[in-house]
Amino acid sequence: DTGVSQDPRHKITKRGQNVTFRCDPISEHNRLYWYRQTLGQGPEFLTYFQNEAQLEKSRLLSDRFSAERPKGSFSTLEIQRTEQGDSAMYLCASSFYGQGARADTQYFGPGTRLTVL
Amino acid sequence: AQRVTQPEKLLSVFKGAPVELKCNYSYSGSPELFWYVQYSRQRLQLLLRHISRESIKGFTADLNKGETSFHLKKPFAQEEDSAMYYCALRIHNYGQNFVFGPGTRLSVLP
Numbered sequence: 036d037t038g039v040s041q042d043p044r045h046k047i048t049k050r051g052q053n054v055t056f057r058c059d060p061i062s063e064h065n066r067l068y069w070y071r072q073t074l075g076q077g078p079e080f081l082t083y084f085q086n087e088a089q090l091e092k093s094r095l096l097s098d099r100f101s102a103e104r105p106k107g108s109f110s111t112l113e114i115q116r117t118e119q120g121d122s123a124m125y126l127c128a129s130s131f132y133g134q135g136a137r138a139d140t141q142y143f144g145p146g147t148r149l150t151v152l
Numbered sequence: 153a154q155r156v157t158q159p160e161k162l163l164s165v166f167k168g169a170p171v172e173l174k175c176n177y178s179y180s181g182s183p184e185l186f187w188y189v190q191y192s193r194q195r196l197q198l199l200l201r202h203i204s205r206e207s208i209k210g211f212t213a214d215l216n217k218g219e220t221s222f223h224l225k226k227p228f229a230q231e232e233d234s235a236m237y238y239c240a241l242r243i244h245n246y247g248q249n250f251v252f253g254p255g256t257r258l259s260v261l262p
Contacts, residue, residue, distance in 0.1 A: 038195075068249070077156075077238045077252030078196070091249050126196065141250075143196040 039144035041127050047150045048117055055113045056147045060129030067110050068141060069102055070126040078126055084110060085132060117151045124148050154179045156241050156253035164259045165229050173224040173256050175213075175239030184242040185215055185222040188252070191235045199224075199237070209233070229260045 040059045048054050060067050066085050070078035081100065082092040086107040099117075104110040114121055125148075128141040155178045165171050177183060187199040200208045202215040202222060213224045222239060239253040 070250075070252075075161075075254065077240070077255050078250075080249045080251065083249055128196075140198050140201075145195055 039127055039129050039142050041125075041144040041147050043147060044145060045148045045150075047152065049152050050117060050119060052117055053113065053115045054117055054149065055111050056125055056127075056149075058110045058112070058127030058129075058144060060108070060110070060127070061131075061142055062108075064129035064131050064142070065107070066130045066132045066139065067104055068128040068130075069110070069112050070128065072124045072126055072146070073122075081112075114149075117149075119151050122149055122151045154241060154243050154251050156239050156251050158237075158239055158253040158256045160256045161254070162257045162259065164261060166261050167231055168228050171226050171229040171233070171258065171260075173237050173239075173258065175222045175224065175253060177220050177222065177239075177241045177251075179220075179241055179243055181243060183215070183217070183220075183222075185213070186240040186242065186250075187211070187213055187222075187224050188238040188240055189235050190238070196238070229258075231260045231262060234258055234260045 042057045068083040069081040072078045080093055081096055082102050084104040087104050099115045102112045124146045126146045127144040130139045130141045132139050157176045159174055185202045188196050189199045190196045211226045213222050215222050236255050236257050238255045241251045
């Protein structure tokens with residue numbers, strides 16, 4: 036296991052198209068997070084899962100965004116009817132929620148850079 | 153609203169000099185604070201968290217609830233410390249989870 040992986044690494048799409056990103060967490064991790072990061076800003080929380088349950092979703096998240104983690108392993112983030120303002124780096128992170136000082140430490144993936152033309 | 157501020161976008165220090173990266177937060181509940189670091193062409197990774205009260209790579213950070221601050225400090229900066237540093241606040245409200253600051257780029261000059 037080489038850590039959190041994300042696919043694709045880069046995506047260029049035209050406004051109005053739908054895009055889907057995949058995140059594969061570290062295998063024993065039960066929590067999975069999605070963030071969005073734009074230039075000059077820190078990551079912005081979008082949503083997170085514990086196993087297959089989506090426990091929190093940012094109030095700022097448009098209805099065009101949806102995320103799933105159907106079997107509690109990999110997750111997908113879909114953006115429908117993309118807009119130019121969706122251009123950003125989309126980061127995934129996973130963690131193990133449980134006992135211990137390092138529990139729930141988030142390990143980040145390399146990100147998917149989305150460009151909407 | 154919950155917020156994390158990092159007043160410096162860029163901080164340059166010479167090798168061997170002390171460094172302090174500032175972080176202030178606003179949160180009415182019990183805060184849980186973190187520092188994350190991103191080295192060039194690497195992933196974002198956890199540096200330290202206040203509940204662990206640890207020193208990582210010579211860095212320490214103390215939570216000051218009175219000043220709502222969680223400044224990151226290192227007595228002697230090294231060139232390999234050059235990176236982007238993000239302060240983050242974990243909260244437990246519906247619709248939020250982690251709030252990151254905008255980041256400070258630390259440049260350690262030889």
